[in-house]
Amino acid sequence: VATLALALLAVIAALVPLATWARVILLVPLVFALPGYAVLSALLPAWPIPAAERAVYAVALSIAVCVLAGVSTQLVLGLDRAMWAAVLTLVTVAASTVALQRQRPLAWRRPPLPAVTMPAPTTVLAFVVAAGLAAWAISLASASARESRADARFTEIWALPVKPPAPGGAAVSIGVANHEDSASSYVVDVTQKGAALLHEPIALRDGERWQVRLPVAAITGARPVEVTLQHEGHVYRRAYLNSGRAS
């Protein structure tokens, strides 16, 4: 019954807008625990399996059921959030119903559930502190990884042919992205067969990008489009479009 209730709660969580942490708490069991537990209860309603072993089967079966259900469903329908919620809830509800039906006549045979004792507060505290330390270690590592990523200083430049504004012509899309870890100034020069098409000084903050779409004459081997990026007084990056064909 509790499995059924949790499955229904999960399907509601999947369909209404919720914070990510709430989705994680409510929906991760729908993938890793509920379908397997329900299937196990349906297949072995009265067979005495110790709790730890039951947990192994519940999770392993959940993973297997989720994969089998997903692979079968995608043959006819695409998998998205609603479909996953529907399929996994359906499996859980169906298996739970079978389990309830099969367990009812056997209820008198089942031993009473043992009293659940809470661990000592110091034990709980120790595990919470340990989890906190582990989380701290991960946050330290994440911050360090972000820092080392920021240490890489570079600038991107690109030039791509795009759909021309008018038939018979051509156009290029040119972009610059600054990853120099500080605001930087550049000069963008675009030429075609020696003729300047664009000469534009730009200033970009770290992480900022600049893009322009430029009409050009048809690009041929004799008329390549060349884009140069000057930074701190020298040519820093270069890109070009070259068809190689004679005009």
Add this chain to the structure above:
Amino acid sequence: VSRTARAIERSSHDGRRTAAQPEIATSALRLFETRTSLGAAPKLTLIAAYGLLLVAVADNAARQGSGGSLKLLFWVGLALIYGPIAFRLFGGGAQRSERIVLALVLGLSLLLVKVLHSPAEFARFDELGWWRATRDVIASGHTFGGNPLNGSTAVYPALATITAAVSQLTGLSIFHSGLIVIAVARAVLMLALFLFLEQVIRSSRAAGIGVAIYACNPSFLYFDAQFAYESLALTAAAAVLLIALRWSRHYRSAPVSATVGLAGVLLVLSCGLTLTHHMTSIAVAAFLALWAGTAATTMRSSDARDGAHRVHGPLVPAALLILTSALWLSLLAAPATVSELGGQFSRAFTSVSDLITGASSTKQLFSGAGQGEGLASRVLTVAYILLTLILVFVGLRAMWRGSDRVRDPLWWTLSAVALLYPITLGLRLTLASSEISQRASGFAFLGAAFLAALLTVRSTRVAWRPRALLAARLGLTAMAVLSLIGSFLLGELQATRQPGPYLVGAEDRSVTPEGVAAAAFASAHLPAGSRALLDRTNATLLGSYGGLNPVFGRFGSTSLPRILFSSRFDATDLRALRGQSLAYIVVDRRLAREPPLIGYYVESDEPGAFVRKLPVSANALAKFTSVASLSKVYSNGPIDIYDTRELLR
């Protein structure tokens, strides 16, 4: 009941629990579990968490490029995570529930060591292949899509499917969803392994020690903790073994409905394992078949006459898994499986036969693929190998000489699995076969774990003086810590054990912001699925985050990497480009800095792989600037992307 529980716990410590009391044991243990404290587990969990902090500090120092004593904290952290838990598990004082918690803490803490290595993104070749497979499932809503980074993801879709389910349901990124999947898998693996060994040897102490020893296999710390199908498959395999054991042991007392139910659980778990990983399915099927075969040969004549014995032994689990695997292979998976496993095994076979016939020599030991190991590392690695060999041979000797349970076919089967370790160790003598040895360790160590557990049970029969017992525990713990470190040294390249500055051809050490930026550009601006020629690292990034389709292999007799590395672009290169319809060439000019650490730039059978002493020349990489009709559409400094489509028209 509480007296019974204490009696069972006592007997489970020394392995004398008999099989005649399963019902009482089950109910008593269930009650016992709720009444026992977790002993030293909370304190040891705290110590393990401090160990993780030390690993994080050491990794951060390594990431910033600073060497020295801070980097050494990594090893101290590892010892702090593993040592105290191993010491407690080796002792006889812990209760069953404490041992279970310690096994879980050990498995998850060692998984976090891998997470601390790359805490923000997946960075390994296999991981990014699975990232791509998961993204494709999410984007298309369908599995079985092709994957240029790993063809097997299409026909073994379990990991991508389950990760897509978590990601789509929760809204988490693929990275975070993948971490949840792997963490759940690791926790269940540790629990399943503990329960399996406990039921095999009937001792929770032996099971705890077995789990601690299993963690010393060279794949455990990183390879089987990465976001890849083997990490998930080991969990499915452990669950299949556990249910197979329950099937084979409890059929006589089970009613018909429970037998059908057990068969149903077996079938679903077998299907799950089959859809997860080829090698693990095959290995578990072979294990079950060997167990069934051993059971058949050791069967008493009275049992042989009992037809039910044949049906209910390990034969049914073996038959179910073999059936599901064979069916899946024949329906869909055979080409990809044969291509991947066949390639690996044929290369290994060729290299080993060349070694035997003298056509080639052994690889340079302790050199990884490009970096030499220090003296301390060599000593630790040799010590680890020797300790493992001693464990296997002493364990086998104990099996041979033991009088009790020697007729248990499962014990003999597990001993045979342990023998795989010394056999596959020889494969480390050649580069091509080293990977098989590495991957086999995840399976072979199940046998080693069993033998370690068995020896523990035997040792409890000796009356130890308290001081000698303490010394023995300390000695065993020291050897186990040494084994964990040695296994990591053996299984992981020196350069990839900790994060650090960029290195050429060094898996995750080669993943840099420039490569990620190029991948982001490709994803935003280049047609998805465009065929491209790239080195291995950029293929990983642009094939996953970038959405391009990296192309490997040959065109006719031309190896595709030749196009990247030839001194000038010639007609042969053009023919290969055309033949493979390569729309883009990605050139990473950093490749000219040094030879690739893993031995090759693009793929393991490229010309010069593993024997290259000098890096590719800068001129070879710069030759594309002078090729007419090539367009350089992107540059970020080290990485340029050339558009070849005009050239190929």
